Amino acid sequence: MTDITLIQGVNQALKVAMAKDPDVVVLGEDVGVNGGVFRATDGLYKEFGEKRVLDTPLSENGIIGMAIGMALQGLKPVAEIQFMDFIYPAFDQIVSEAAKFRYRSGGEFPAHVVIRTPYGGGIKGGLYHSQSTEQLFTSTPGLKVVIPSTPADAKGLLLSAIFDEDPVIFLEPKRIYRTSTGEVPEGDVRVPFGKARTVKEGADVSVFAYGAMVPQSLQAANVVEKMGIHAEVIDLRTLVPLDVDAIVASVEKTGRAVIVHEAPKFSGFGAELSATISERCLYSLKAPVLRVTGYDTPFPYALENLYLPSVDRIARGIERTASTS
Amino acid sequence: MAEGSDGPLPLPYSESELQDALGSEWKALLTQGYRWMLFGRLMDNRFLGLQRQGRIGFYGPATGHEALNVGCALALAPEDWVFPGLREQLLALVRGMNLQGYVHHLFGDGMDPSLGRQMPCHPTAASVGYVSMASTVGTQIVQAAGSGYAQALRGKGGITVAFFGDGATSTSDFHAGMNMASVFNCPVLFICANNQWAISVPVSKQTAVTELAKKAKAYGMPGERIDGTDFVRVLSTLRSARKQLSAGKGPVMVEAVVYRMNPHSSSDDPTRYLPPGYLREARAHDPLARLEALGDRLGLLTPEEKERMRKEIEDEFRKAIAEAEVAPPPSPDSLFRDTLKESVWPLTEERDTFDRDQGGHFP
Numbered sequence: 001m002t003d004i005t006l007i008q009g010v011n012q013a014l015k016v017a018m019a020k021d022p023d024v025v026v027l028g029e030d031v032g033v034n035g036g037v038f039r040a041t042d043g044l045y046k047e048f049g050e051k052r053v054l055d056t057p058l059s060e061n062g063i064i065g066m067a068i069g070m071a072l073q074g075l076k077p078v079a080e081i082q083f084m085d086f087i088y089p090a091f092d093q094i095v096s097e098a099a100k101f102r103y104r105s106g107g108e109f110p111a112h113v114v115i116r117t118p119y120g121g122g123i124k125g126g127l128y129h130s131q132s133t134e135q136l137f138t139s140t141p142g143l144k145v146v147i148p149s150t151p152a153d154a155k156g157l158l159l160s161a162i163f164d165e166d167p168v169i170f171l172e173p174k175r176i177y178r179t180s181t182g183e184v185p186e187g188d189v190r191v192p193f194g195k196a197r198t199v200k201e202g203a204d205v206s207v208f209a210y211g212a213m214v215p216q217s218l219q220a221a222n223v224v225e226k227m228g229i230h231a232e233v234i235d236l237r238t239l240v241p242l243d244v245d246a247i248v249a250s251v252e253k254t255g256r257a258v259i260v261h262e263a264p265k266f267s268g269f270g271a272e273l274s275a276t277i278s279e280r281c282l283y284s285l286k287a288p289v290l291r292v293t294g295y296d297t298p299f300p301y302a303l304e305n306l307y308l309p310s311v312d313r314i315a316r317g318i319e320r321t322a323s324t325s
Numbered sequence: 326m327a328e329g330s331d332g333p334l335p336l337p338y339s340e341s342e343l344q345d346a347l348g349s350e351w352k353a354l355l356t357q358g359y360r361w362m363l364f365g366r367l368m369d370n371r372f373l374g375l376q377r378q379g380r381i382g383f384y385g386p387a388t389g390h391e392a393l394n395v396g397c398a399l400a401l402a403p404e405d406w407v408f409p410g411l412r413e414q415l416l417a418l419v420r421g422m423n424l425q426g427y428v429h430h431l432f433g434d435g436m437d438p439s440l441g442r443q444m445p446c447h448p449t450a451a452s453v454g455y456v457s458m459a460s461t462v463g464t465q466i467v468q469a470a471g472s473g474y475a476q477a478l479r480g481k482g483g484i485t486v487a488f489f490g491d492g493a494t495s496t497s498d499f500h501a502g503m504n505m506a507s508v509f510n511c512p513v514l515f516i517c518a519n520n521q522w523a524i525s526v527p528v529s530k531q532t533a534v535t536e537l538a539k540k541a542k543a544y545g546m547p548g549e550r551i552d553g554t555d556f557v558r559v560l561s562t563l564r565s566a567r568k569q570l571s572a573g574k575g576p577v578m579v580e581a582v583v584y585r586m587n588p589h590s591s592s593d594d595p596t597r598y599l600p601p602g603y604l605r606e607a608r609a610h611d612p613l614a615r616l617e618a619l620g621d622r623l624g625l626l627t628p629e630e631k632e633r634m635r636k637e638i639e640d641e642f643r644k645a646i647a648e649a650e651v652a653p654p655p656s657p658d659s660l661f662r663d664t665l666k667e668s669v670w671p672l673t674e675e676r677d678t679f680d681r682d683q684g685g686h687f688p
């Protein structure tokens with residue numbers, strides 16, 4: 001096996017799924033001839049043809065609405081929204097339709113769509129190519145929300161998403177599309193939903209992260225290691241379903257928790273994690289739960305490095321939490 | 326149009342014209358159409374009444390839309406799919422949706438196929454290709470494009486119908502759906518049931534275009550405006566549209582002009598906004614009265630036969646209502662099913678602690 005990048009993991013998953021199942025179709029803006037603006041769908045058009053790889057008009061509500069109609073007919077559509085910042089015209093289709101079809105029809109009409117979209121900052125994308133708004137989807141019952149941080153997870157989780165029977169929001173950390181590299185198993189090897197990954201074991205403080213914040217948190221853990229603080233870094237992988245058992249087990253072991261995400265703090269997914277930890281682990285806690293997050297502003301262009309949780313900020317957060325007694 | 330006239334506008338078809346429009350089985354089609362339209366009319370009367378008595382929570386009548394519903398249902402094939410707007414429940418019943426199940430749905434009881442989860446008049450009927458609807462307006466239009474795309478990709482036949490009202494033509498999903506279907510040449514029949522009012526807003530405030538069918542031109546699609554209260558015209562137009570669609574010639578839009586002879590819903594008071602002439606014009610375009618007058622002229626049904634039909638239909642409703650009124654409510658357990666295929670935490674925990682959470686009583 002040779003190392004590949006995270007985005008190549010996405011591409012491999014799509015190729016494997018399309019070769020295996022003729023019901024898998026890909027649709028979105030620039031996904032066909034051009035292979036996607038990030039090249040996630042590179043080569044699919046040539047291999048599987050224009051009927052299964054659709055260059056769509058520029059219409060996000062159109063893309064997701066089409067995908068839902070296809071899914072109701074039994075296809076397995078994988079829709080790409082070019083940037084998560086562009087997903088809002090499709091919000092009605094996702095929240096009012098995809099998320100509610102199974103429930104409102106008594107199970108008659110599951111709307112299994114996969115919506116892939118690059119999210120997050122760190123690429124000098126400014127307000128509209130950088131946002132991280134996973135909490136809008138995690139707070140909508142009826143959706144699954146998945147965020148890989150390695151090439152193997154990108155491939156294995158996307159394969160699970162495509163063959164899942166519920167709508168899946170698949171958020172790709174574009175900042176590490178090409179910097180996250182690693183070996184990836186051949187073929188249709190799936191990574192199950194709802195199983196967090198322990199990136200680094202440690203006894204002093206638990207650090208919970210996902211997507212591009214996983215490598216940042218790991219680096220921060222390595223920084224504090226030199227100060228004698230042993231941080232445990234956990235990659236949540238899927239926010240819905242959430243591996244609550246892994247979270248509880250880790251906090252019961254360390255008694256301290258730091259949550260890292262790019263999204264603003266207020267009403268972010270970290271609030272859910274913090275509440276869960278306080279509900280489930282209060283008597284194990286030796287320090288308040290700390291959130292290291294983006295600031296509560298729109299996403300800035302020139303100052304994005306100050307906005308995003310840096311290795312230093314995360315390390316300081318871990319250090320502060322570890323030293324509170 | 327019909328100001329000053331009190332009776333229904335005649336449908337002036339001769340027998341040979343009917344033969345041309347509907348084929349040799351025209352008599353049977355008119356009889357079948359009449360029966361279902363009468364069924365729809367009696368259903369609205371019955372269930373609006375039940376709503377007014379507080380026995381069901383809500384009702385959205387389709388009085389005035391019957392010819393469009395029934396004509397469309399009879400023009401379609403079993404493999405076709407329908408993405409309904411607000412007033413197409415009668416269409417589903419003509420296609421074979423179980424009446425008892427639908428009445429359970431109107432009562433929101435435990436025998437409702439959607440387990441009492443939706444307001445009345447939002448049924449689901451996968452067995453007849455009738456897709457569960459949201460109350461959001463227009464979202465179904467673009468989904469229909471995807472459904473039609475899938476049917477064409479599979480190559481096993483079948484077309485998709487998207488129903489929507491005049492108000493929905495202002496939504497972004499109307500634009501997206503029309504555009505997607507024509508770019509990808511999807512077999513989708515877009516039917517705009519233009520009853521000229523979106524709750525209280527007249528069609529003249531939705532668009533500066535005088536005929537909604539003209540919007541089709543912007544998508545490179547044929548668009549036709551028809552009198553949606555003329556059963557013969559509806560059935561013959563939609564039959565030929567379906568033929569064109571199944572030949573792979575791309576999507577078609579039909580604007581069927583109808584009249585909303587009842588309030589928007591049981592929650593609406595149209596005396597606040599309807600101009601005085603509208604209801605009179607609507608009565609002149611009463612699709613049931615128009616078809617009945619045609620049938621009478623052709624000697625299709627005797628008064629006794631019509632009366633027997635009416636009684637049979639009323640009996641069906643009586644029986645279904647009686648059964649629904651003694652049906653149990655949805656089980657609390659049904660709260661915890663179908664959000665996802667398999668429930669995940671924390672819903673699993675909420676289910677497991679439900680009895681404890683709900684069980685306590687405070688003095």
